[in-house]
Amino acid sequence: MIRLRGAAVVLVLAVASIAIVDGSGQVLLKNVFIEKYRNLVTITTDFKVDDAHPHPNPIGTSSQDGDLHMAGRSADVGLPMVAELSNGRLTAVADVEKAIHQASGTNTAVHLSGVWRLWMEHKSAEPMQQGDAVPVPSNTNPKHVFEIHPITAFSGTAVLETFVPLRDDQDPSKHYQATDAPTAFPRYEKETLTVSRGATFTSIDGAQVPYNYTEFVLEVAGQPVTVADGVFVLAKILDLQKHVLVSSPRRMVIVKGSRPATLIGAAAAGQQFHVLGIPRINLDALMRAVQPNKTGAVSGAYEMIILAVIE
Amino acid sequence: MLVLLDVVIGVAFVYLLLALICTTANEWIAGARGLRAKTLQRGIGQLLGPLADEFYRHPLIATLSQPGERPSYIPAHIFSSAVLDLLGRHAEGAASAQHVRTGIAALKAKQTGPSADHAAHAAALEDWFTTAMDRVSGWYKRRLQLITIGVAVVVTLAVNADTLQIVGVLWRSPTERAAIAEQVRSGLLPPRPVAAQYPDVNAPVPPVNEQTSAEDEGVEGPPAAAPAVLGQIVGWSSDFKRLNQGVCATLQDERDRQCADAANAAPCQQALRRIATESRCSVEGTDLVATDAAPGGAFFTSALVPVAAAHTFGWLLTIIAISLGAAFWFDTLNRFVNIRGSGPSPQEKKAARA
Numbered sequence: 064m065i066r067l068r069g070a071a072v073v074l075v076l077a078v079a080s081i082a083i084v085d086g087s088g089q090v091l092l093k094n095v096f097i098e099k100y101r102n103l104v105t106i107t108t109d110f111k112v113d114d115a116h117p118h119p120n121p122i123g124t125s126s127q128d129g130d131l132h133m134a135g136r137s138a139d140v141g142l143p144m145v146a147e148l149s150n151g152r153l154t155a156v157a158d159v160e161k162a163i164h165q166a167s168g169t170n171t172a173v174h175l176s177g178v179w180r181l182w183m184e185h186k187s188a189e190p191m192q193q194g195d196a197v198p199v200p201s202n203t204n205p206k207h208v209f210e211i212h213p214i215t216a217f218s219g220t221a222v223l224e225t226f227v228p229l230r231d232d233q234d235p236s237k238h239y240q241a242t243d244a245p246t247a248f249p250r251y252e253k254e255t256l257t258v259s260r261g262a263t264f265t266s267i268d269g270a271q272v273p274y275n276y277t278e279f280v281l282e283v284a285g286q287p288v289t290v291a292d293g294v295f296v297l298a299k300i301l302d303l304q305k306h307v308l309v310s311s312p313r314r315m316v317i318v319k320g321s322r323p324a325t326l327i328g329a330a331a332a333g334q335q336f337h338v339l340g341i342p343r344i345n346l347d348a349l350m351r352a353v354q355p356n357k358t359g360a361v362s363g364a365y366e367m368i369i370l371a372v373i374e
Numbered sequence: 375m376l377v378l379l380d381v382v383i384g385v386a387f388v389y390l391l392l393a394l395i396c397t398t399a400n401e402w403i404a405g406a407r408g409l410r411a412k413t414l415q416r417g418i419g420q421l422l423g424p425l426a427d428e429f430y431r432h433p434l435i436a437t438l439s440q441p442g443e444r445p446s447y448i449p450a451h452i453f454s455s456a457v458l459d460l461l462g463r464h465a466e467g468a469a470s471a472q473h474v475r476t477g478i479a480a481l482k483a484k485q486t487g488p489s490a491d492h493a494a495h496a497a498a499l500e501d502w503f504t505t506a507m508d509r510v511s512g513w514y515k516r517r518l519q520l521i522t523i524g525v526a527v528v529v530t531l532a533v534n535a536d537t538l539q540i541v542g543v544l545w546r547s548p549t550e551r552a553a554i555a556e557q558v559r560s561g562l563l564p565p566r567p568v569a570a571q572y573p574d575v576n577a578p579v580p581p582v583n584e585q586t587s588a589e590d591e592g593v594e595g596p597p598a599a600a601p602a603v604l605g606q607i608v609g610w611s612s613d614f615k616r617l618n619q620g621v622c623a624t625l626q627d628e629r630d631r632q633c634a635d636a637a638n639a640a641p642c643q644q645a646l647r648r649i650a651t652e653s654r655c656s657v658e659g660t661d662l663v664a665t666d667a668a669p670g671g672a673f674f675t676s677a678l679v680p681v682a683a684a685h686t687f688g689w690l691l692t693i694i695a696i697s698l699g700a701a702f703w704f705d706t707l708n709r710f711v712n713i714r715g716s717g718p719s720p721q722e723k724k725a726a727r728a
Contacts, residue, residue, distance in 0.1 A: 102579045102580070255567045284575040285574070285575030285576040285577070285578065286575075286576040287578075288576075288577070288578050288579050290579060295578035295579050296578060297572050297575045297576075297578045311569065311571065312572055312575050314572065314578050332575070345570060347579070347580070348570035348571075348572070349570070351570070351571075351572075351580075352568050352570055352571075359568060360566065360567040360568070361567060361568055361569075361570050362567040362568070362569050362570065363569050363570040364570035365570075
């Protein structure tokens with residue numbers, strides 16, 4: 064008993080002292096990468112599709128979201144990653160799915176554009192450093208925190224028609240049930256990220272977060288700002304009954320040329336939209352909150368990628 | 375006030391790390407030498423007298439450890455069951471069991487009055503065992519304390535952890551003080567979360583002239599890591615450098631004399647060769663500067679005594695401090711970091727505003 068207690072004390076102290084000089088499970092992003100993408104909606108890169116699901120997920124609840132998953136590698140990203148074609152059960156994207164399957168496993172890079180998404184959903188216990196050698200993924204969902212999700216163009220073919228409510232063209236009776244806002248947003252808000260900004264790399268770490276697709280009402284708080292590949296706008300978060308869930312404005316990320324961009328891109332403050340979205344880490348908010356060469360913890364540093372306006 | 379607090383935090387942090395090494399070494403030494411089992415065996419020997427060997431062979435006890443080893447812990451109820459079983463095997467009045475019977479009888483008489491009841495026997499035995507184990511635990515702690523002091527001496531001398539020197543460096547150097555205090559704070563206490571905010575609802579993206587560039591940020595490195603800072607406040611570097619200064623001054627003097635007139639002459643070339651192969655000095659411009667390379671045998675023949683004399687008091691303080699154990703310094707450090715993290719008092723704030 065005494066030995067166990069002694070060992071436990073040693074272990075706790077050893078872990079504490081190691082934690083002083085090291086971290087674990089975090090992602091280390093190059094500062095250059097962060098600066099390039101913190102205020103961009105999308106990323107365009109050459110991507111090798113190593114493995115792809117044979118079919119998109121069915122439409123139902125939770126992970127039955129109609130996404131077509133693929134795992135692959137991109138030299139620009141330099142991290143274990145996946146890419147997801149959203150709304151993969153639309154007839155309109157059948158040709159793109161075919162192209163994805165043709166590219167899968169060929170070790171040939173294809174031109175891929177989509178919304179970059181950093182999120183602690185499938186984090187590894189080991190640190191992931193951008194630029195390290197990325198092993199060839201053995202399945203479509205390797206440990207990763209970086210995604211291109213949703214894809215906006217694959218091998219030159221745009222798929223902006225996917226930015227509509229999720230549906231299955233083969234079976235229109237099926238409807239997707241996203242996580243309800245009162246469940247998802249408190250968890251997003253609670254997520255605290257520890258950020259350490261070094262000379263070349265910035266490390267980001269946080270707890271694994273569930274809840275991907277979330278249905279909510281956004282109330283535009285300020286003027287939408289157009290950037291090269293989309294629109295950013297700050298908005299309050301409400302549930303479907305219009306109760307305010309998050310009053311501190313959060314940033315909404317909208318892809319250029321998509322239906323949400325048409326509707327929200329020109330909206331005035333106070334306008335409300337019933338939307339479907341997925342969260343990503345807000346790199347801009349993190350960089351604003353933690354100064355260079357400092358370490359800090361930031362809560363509420365997420366932004367919502369708007370996938371569809373439910374009209 | 376904050377400077378003093380940061381110095382204290384820095385010193386406590388060094389003590390914690392050194393005590394951690396000591397604790398780990400202690401555990402290892404105690405495990406390798408079977409210290410617990412041996413101390414327990416000594417205590418059982420005192421309790422059971424001639425029955426002790428038979429007690430250890432009893433299946434209830436033998437199964438508590440690996441074959442060929444003695445257990446390092448025996449639960450009180452297992453002890454009483456095994457002893458009662460042994461007593462049953464030895465006839466009343468047998469000399470080998472008399473020691474134990476006397477002990478039980480005395481305890482029973484003290485607690486409940488004479489009784490032949492099995493439960494009362496067991497309770498008396500357990501009580502006897504527990505009391506004895508308190509004493510055994512004391513023996514063990516005292517032996518461990520001796521090992522701790524031995525390990526603390528070795529660790530302190532190995533890393534030259536002189537408390538006075540550590541305090542001096544931290545007191546004089548705001549850089550090292552801040553770096554170590556920052557490391558301690560970020561390591562022991564998670565940073566307080568700040569909420570992500572956009573102060574201007576019409577500016578979800580900062581204007582281009584306010585955006586920082588990665589190149590700008592890369593000018594300064596990240597805060598020094600704890601081991602790098604520790605290297606500045608403990609270790610033999612500064613002593614070695616000081617000792618090497620004499621060697622370098624001699625070499626420089628020789629070079630200057632031999633090479634003043636004829637740089638190609640053999641004595642000058644010889645002096646230059648000696649300098650080139652001397653790791654204790656490096657050439658900076660026309661000067662020879664002492665490095666922190668180990669001075670070798672010269673250290674033990676001429677410098678050890680004065681160096682030891684200069685450090686003795688500081689080493690003693692360190693040895694005493696790290697003998698208090700890692701858990702003690704962990705708690706202490708947390709307390710100081712909490713005080714430091716609570717910020718200035720309302721009075722101090724008022725004074726600053728005035």
